[in-house]
Amino acid sequence: MILEIAQLQVRPGQSADFEAAFAEAQTIIASMPGYLGHELQCCIERAEHYMLLVRWESVAHHEQGFRQSEGYQRWRQLLHHFYDPFPTVLHYKRVAGPGLHND
Known part of the structure; x- marks a missing residue:
């Protein structure tokens, strides 16, 4: 398993619209082969800063599978x-x- 981490800086004043769009977008990523789960976190100190964490079976599932899919468009x-x-x-x-176990 690998963890994709994306630091997302949303334009000022657009957090609510971003979160609404993400609610739809997350169904796309969740349907991809190799997808294992995700979280979207909002920063407490910086309201428009988010962290997207996505667990994939491999980098290839993200880079080739998801990013080259119709869903990615x-x-x-x-x-x-x-x-x-x-x-x-x-x-x-x-x-x-x-x-x-780290030996």
Whole structure:
């Protein structure tokens, strides 16, 4: 499993509209092969700053499967106009935590 983390900076005054659009968009990502789950978190200190966490089976499921799908085009239409600047998206793998044995 990998964790995609996207830092999302929403344009001022557009948080409510962004959250409404995300409510629709999340059904798209949840239908993709290799999708394992997601969370959208809003920053307490910066109201228009969000963190999107998506768990995928692999980077390929995100980069090739989702980003090259027809669903991604709808995702872009729903969400990309809210961001300024455009988000940084990185992938992480777990190296420590409950259930892992690090020798």
